[in-house]
Amino acid sequence: MIALPGVALPGVSLPGVSGATPLEAAADLRLWYRQPAKAWVEALPVGSGRLGAMVFGGVASERLQLNENTLWGGGPYNPVNPEAAAALPEIRRLIDAGDYAGATRLADAKFMATPLRQMSYQTLGDLRLTFPGLPETAQGYVRDLDLDAATARVRFSHAGVAHVREVIASAPDQVIAVRLGADRPGAVSVDLAFDSPLKPGISVENGDTLVLSGRNAGQHGIASALTVDCRVKVVARGGKVIASATGLSVRDADEVLLLAAAATSYRRFDDVSGDPAADDRARLARASRKPWSALLAAHRADHRRLFRKVSVDFGTTGAALRPTDERIRLSPTTHDPALAALYFQYGRYLLIACSRPGGQPANLQGLWNDQMNPPWGSKFTININTEMNYWPAEPTGLADCVKPLIEMVRDLSITGARTARAMYGARGWVAHHNTDLWRATAPIDGAKYGVWPTGGAWLCKHLWDRYDYGRDTAYLADVYPLLKGAALFFLDALVVDPRSGRLVTNPSISPENDHGHGSSLVAGPTMDQAIVRDLFHSCIASARILGQDTDLAAQFAAARDKLAPYRIGKDGQLQEWQD
Incomplete structure (x- = not known):
């Protein structure tokens, strides 16, 4: 409950206030599903404030739809009508x-x-991961989003091997980090490719980094003004990394860590002089010196500093044991008070993920957008x-x-x-x-x-x-x-x-x-x-x-x-x- 002078509201706790306790990660802070996302709105969002990804959770192939919050159409302009x-x-x-x-x-x-219309928020496109030898469906499949740890996960088994994939968007390290793991050595193989509407150039640097480079789109008569860079560095433990002209492949690794950085040349509404490629190289150089455990620990500590400021408990019934989509479908006829608490905390999670100091505010879709001309321009x-x-x-x-x-x-x-x-x-x-x-x-x-x-x-x-x-x-x-x-x-x-x-x-x-x-x-x-x-x-x-x-x-x-x-x-x- 909240305990404030002269006020008592059941079910909510705040730090520094009588009755508050630290928030522990629990099942009631988790969105989970028994199948991959088919539509974009079913994917799970992660965000660092500046970088975002929608994680679809496929078995044989994974789609990470990517956003960077300064990738908009056009460039600096003065729309005032002289008449x-x-x-x-x-x-x-x-x-x-x-x-x-x-x-x-x-x-x-x-x-x-x-012009009569303003510029739209735009998408970087997708990072596509294809896993040779894996089927479209697998045993024991679960995908989830842990709101307290700000981590999207996929877990399943195939041919006696347990696979786990984890995705975070780290504000401290300014990268999206993806860990691909399995409980059998040499069981991780993956092909990486970009799929982007920006019509970018795709290349490979240093044999281990996939690079997308291009420009934003002009809109409504306002010319394109932003250069765009997105790059993914592959850090494999065991196995081998194979480079082609426009893609990377990993074969027979024990574990693979993918580090994605993205930026544009935007500095301010009237300054587009940034060097996104240099910025991204520096971010990847710093992040790649850290093991997954260090990246994850820094990310969780940073997220929990905000997320754990409020806890909510409206009570729990057996309905909370169902997958999230089933809970939502049954909610009109089922007593599930914990779903309201989950919804409350999911809202807080999304604001943390899409609005951080140094970045843009939350737009109409927060941070996440898969279109070049989204509804109302996002x-x-x-x-x-x-x-x-x-x-x-x-x-x-x-x-x-x-x-x-x-x-x-x-x-x-x-x-x-x-x-x-x-x-x-x-x-x-x-x-x-x-x-x-x-x-x-x-x-x-x-x-x-x-x-x-x-x-x-x-x-x-x-x-x-x-x-x-x-x-x-x-x-x-x-x-x-x-x-x-x-x-x-x-x-x-x-x-x-x-x-x-x-x-x-x-x-x-x-x-x-x-x-x-x-x-x-x-x-x-x-x-x-x-x-x-x-x-x-x-x-x-x-x-x-x-x-x-x-x-x-x-x-x-x-x-x-x-x-x-x-x-x-x-x-x-x-x-x-x-x-």
Whole structure:
């Protein structure tokens, strides 16, 4: 249970709090299955924050679908429409006049980003492992993902030999490591090949390293700007390693360790000058000096430092003994409280695996993506999805995982300042409903989807929450300029609603809501009023805590007090629109 002053919640334990105990690896922290994955969504994810793999768990052949979190389409670009600022007053006038359809037509023609779409997160492709002499199915087959050890495993027997394969994505060593083992000497043979949509060059270095080199794909008229490198080093104990022009083979080894490193030339949203091949060579050189046991120990210690901060026990029934897919299938009619605990911890596991300091934040698919044009681009959708990824972080002991999000907001404050000036003639910075690796901040997709200027402001809630949970004034001093910049934008961009005399956003939308009057464009949706009100509050509190900006804080307070109030509708609901 949680034991906090005046609060007791059954079933959850936190470290440093009365009643908490260290979390031990157990069956209730394991996803397991009796068959390999057939579809991508059935594969098991591992991630270091920067590198990810989906492990399919085949017997005769294994597919490791690979990702590196800076592999996106295109390159640095400025999407601000040069006609936007001139169109803004007329868009506002049309909205005030109730001509929402006319405002939408004008916004679509003059106000939207160029290009209209942002760049997509892309895949490296697959590392394919083929095991000569092994069948498609085998006795005693089990594949599992140990959430506490952050290790994917496959175990089976064939012809009297027990095989085990383990996969980790190590944050300390920045590699994906694969151990192929058997209980009989000389029983491990494997062929390695890359299969990638990047149309890369494939080569072999030093007789033991398979190399994929190429470029990202251009998109939406934005040219490719990233060089890409992925390499797998083979370390065999016993047997022999055989190199061909585009592949590697191992025959009759006692054990094989595969070390995979990947990188792009991305350094920052405006800098693509990195040398990914040199970076990967250095990572593999360091990792290959360590035995599997050392790599595994460092990886587990690093993961458990975060994962074991929270334990959950909702009780267990016999249903917990079934494979995970069976438990899910039977859950509507079976009492299985431990499945809820497993689901809770799996969510924490995924955030640890896809969001680590120094990397990108979790995108729409976290870290894992097998397509060049995934659904919604697998972008950072900041009108709720990115925020949802991080809502559990602070309450479940994963503050470290928020750091990539904070750094993205820092980037957005730079690109968003350009957008605020060029589109709105405003100080501060703004971001609309999506962004990408290049930190694009202009409205995209179409007016009724993208003209929503409070995406950056909503992200600022996470900056304040990090302070609220940690109470570190040095941190607050570091992020206060980001909060202040977001609030300054609204000091300049809010306008007076001619009917109520209140300050409102205009133009804006209520994301994924249609008010039924010819469009979704509107002035002052309640969602905006709530976010901006909260942003002003955070800035006022920050200024007071830090002892600065007294006059500016007073301006924020005055603007906050002029925002449109919440309204209760005829059915007792919180009204989303002013009318």
